[in-house]
Amino acid sequence: MTSRERILAAIRHQQPDRVPVDLGSTPSSGISVIGYNKLKKHLGMTTGHTRIYDVVQQLAQPEDAILDRLRIDV
Numbered sequence: 913m914t915s916r917e918r919i920l921a922a923i924r925h926q927q928p929d930r931v932p933v934d935l936g937s938t939p940s941s942g943i944s945v946i947g948y949n950k951l952k953k954h955l956g957m958t959t960g961h962t963r964i965y966d967v968v969q970q971l972a973q974p975e976d977a978i979l980d981r982l983r984i985d986v
Contacts, residue, residue: 918932952978961975
């Protein structure tokens, strides 16, 4: 099942192959810069740059490498 199919199934109250996961697609589902940097360190990821997309809330823009590694759908 693709990410899109998984999300649409969940929205339609159907059974997806696993629960869809969201990380930072909106400010309400974002991750703080501090937490994001700790996550990268925990995963041993030393490349890339942490970008802030909301200065007031200090929210990080997740990098594609993180999204792919954690199998994030949104």
